[in-house]
Amino acid sequence: MSRPAGRGVAGLRGSSEILLIGRVIPCPGDAPVAAGAVLFRDGRVAAVGEPDAVREEAHPGAEVVVLPPDAVVLPGFVDGHCHLLWLAEQAAQLDLRGVRSPAELARRVAERAARLPAGAWIEGFGWDQSRFDPPAWPDRWLLDRAAPRNPVLLRRVCGHVAVANSAALAAAGVGRDTPDPEGGRCDRDPATGEPTGLLRERAIDVVAAARPEPGPEERLAALEEAIARAHAVGVTAVHTHDVFRPGDLPRVLALYRAARRRGRPIRAVVDVSVEALEDARTAGPTGRGDEWLRIGSIKFFADGSLGGRTAALSEPYADGGPDERGMLHYPPGELARRVREAQAAGFQVAIHAIGDRAVDEALAALAAARAAGAGQGPPVRLRHRVLHAQVLRPEHPRRMAELGVVAEIQPRFLVSDLAFVEARLGPQRSRLAYAWRALVDAGVAVSAGSDAPVEPMAPLEGIQAAVTRDDLRGHPPGGWHPEQRLTVGQAVAAYTAGSAFGAGAEGWLGTLCPGAAADAVVLAADPWRVPPAEIAAIPVLYTFVGGQPVHAAG
Missing domain, CATH: 3.10.310.70 (Diaminopimelate Epimerase; Chain A, domain 1)
Structure with a gap:
């Protein structure tokens, strides 16, 4: 089992075996069952349970860390969609x-x-x-x-x-x-x-494309700093869209490998724009790689953004002209054709769809791909994803559940968009905008991410936004369309097990059960035990990747 190189973290020496004693939540959710200790050995979770029992599993010389009484250990956050x-x-x-x-x-x-x-x-x-x-x-x-x-x-x-x-x-x-x-x-x-x-x-x-390209050492130094920023907010794995052009994929994979060798480990599932599909064929299909670096989805853009007025809506923008409905990126039938091509090559697809018209296009394309793949031998578990799913109609959650689509949500978007969203959509459409609870209630698998750098990477900010549906400062009181709020358990699960599921890594990431990756975040307070308005301010005390400390507060 390979271990990440370490740079050393204040207060912890780092060793092949680390025992954390304190409140541990191995599987986040509603009414989570807490343990009293977790043992990391050779990059994996070796044991979790009550302190005395877990101590019995530890070898002599294991590093023992007794956590503060209010602290809690969670699985490392998995950012379900970002651009690292x-x-x-x-x-x-x-x-x-x-x-x-x-x-x-x-x-x-x-x-x-x-x-x-x-x-x-x-x-x-x-x-x-x-x-x-x-x-x-x-x-x-x-x-x-x-x-x-x-x-x-x-x-x-x-x-x-x-x-x-x-x-x-x-x-x-x-x-x-x-x-x-x-x-x-x-x-x-x-x-x-x-x-x-x-x-x-x-x-x-x-x-x-007219800009001069930075050199490889400049890129690597910048990536190392970005990974350090991810560690500081408790992120240990990312589903990251970094490949936009043909020829980029080998360079991107090399950068992540070099960063790990230089002591900045992060588990990365790399998404590739459809424009670079031929490059992906040489490195793929989806899931190919190792425990640190794997090929992820083929990425499509069905539309643009609500703030930029390029999200594709079925009815005109409420604050725009009578013909202003945003932009679809593909002519009729083209998205479906290209999605089928990616699926036939063995790739999960991820479709950026913010407006309800774009969600229609995405679901139609995924339904056609599913039909085309029926009867072609043993099914390949390609969990296709709709990214953002920001403006829905009442039938969309049910259709997503029927198709087995993963909804990749960004709760932090709402914090930024509250300044204009009601005026842009009008009151009726706003009822199913950022409709996270409707998705969960319909049985849709939900993964959560930041879309960084569009929004800050900090998962705790996203968790608070999902629970309060306000601007993180208490406005509007009671939250915007509070019927769409998630519980703390649902929100934390979306940023851990949910994002792991979207990456096809359930049981390995997003959990602290024995045998899983020893990726964890230690928070100074328990999100289930503090007022929702205080979740974003909880300090990250430690972050572990592969059982090694990569961040310590202060």
């Missing part, structure tokens, strides 16, 4: 999440430009026009004035809309006569036809 390499890259970009006006946005860009040579790219992430006062979209001319000598590309918080200045558009060869790419759009001035700099969906990729 994107999170790594974001560390070098402008953080624009607190910007409150186009003028402030321009000022932040100008400050960065003043420190850079002419021609150096400026990238940023996190702006949200709905939080500007008054709300307004930024454009290329705003950025031209702020950075006339530098190409600028700034992604909205959702990642589905961006704004670029004239230098960035020119570097990418985007002008008045440039056609929109399939599945994307460049906004244009209605009088002149000139691009305004706003880029939607795949149009972003056209401009982003």
